[in-house]
Amino acid sequence: GIQVEQSPPDLILQEGANSTLRCNFSDSVNNLQWFHQNPWGQLINLFYIPSGTKQNGRLSATTVATERYSLLYISSSQTTDSGVYFCAAPGYSSASKIIFGSGTRLSIRP
Amino acid sequence: GAVVSQHPSWVICKSGTSVKIECRSLDFQATTMFWYRQFPKQSLMLMATSNEGSKATYEQGVEKDKFLINHASLTLSTLTVTSAHPEDSSFYICSARDRGREEQFFGPGTRLTVL
Numbered sequence: 210g211i212q213v214e215q216s217p218p219d220l221i222l223q224e225g226a227n228s229t230l231r232c233n234f235s236d237s238v239n240n241l242q243w244f245h246q247n248p249w250g251q252l253i254n255l256f257y258i259p260s261g262t263k264q265n266g267r268l269s270a271t272t273v274a275t276e277r278y279s280l281l282y283i284s285s286s287q288t289t290d291s292g293v294y295f296c297a298a299p300g301y302s303s304a305s306k307i308i309f310g311s312g313t314r315l316s317i318r319p
Numbered sequence: 320g321a322v323v324s325q326h327p328s329w330v331i332c333k334s335g336t337s338v339k340i341e342c343r344s345l346d347f348q349a350t351t352m353f354w355y356r357q358f359p360k361q362s363l364m365l366m367a368t369s370n371e372g373s374k375a376t377y378e379q380g381v382e383k384d385k386f387l388i389n390h391a392s393l394t395l396s397t398l399t400v401t402s403a404h405p406e407d408s409s410f411y412i413c414s415a416r417d418r419g420r421e422e423q424f425f426g427p428g429t430r431l432t433v434l
Contacts, residue, residue, distance in 0.1 A: 244425070251427045252363075252412065252414075254321075254424060254425075297423075306353065306365055306368055307365075309362045309364075312362050
């Protein structure tokens, strides 16, 4: 099946800093999602981005499907941005299911 | 829109008992729901895909007789952990896919502790 890899695994930043999280996938995909899992475990949909660039406030994402990667940018980090960020891509055998990467654990220090 | 709820949010049970977890889509019809399990500091692992009115499709290594899934309506899926053991302790998360959309939306999760 498709492999989804995320980097870095851990990231510690000071409040106000910018960050870039990367998601690589082993085959071409027709959709890709980014999620934020908060400290209570809730997954929050950030972006559904099969290709191109989208922005939502301080967050933006870019997917380059032909090169099999997606990037999540967080600008002017806040402590509430802490948590784990996951990307997920559709599995081969079933287009309806998605395969998660291992996540990037982000800690924003005040 | 696209709100998914789970109940209960946490449960503690004795070894050998069964536990039922409900997943509801509150403001949309979910033709497909998914059940995931997440161990501490790990990613989400898909357990099964549930389609309304049909049998669930289980991922390799997931015992269908132990993890019973029922998707009786377009807004409700249930996961029953039968004869729970301590190794079943985990964070169980459901998601739902809106008809005609590709995105999955996730419930808040259920933390199961088996003593």
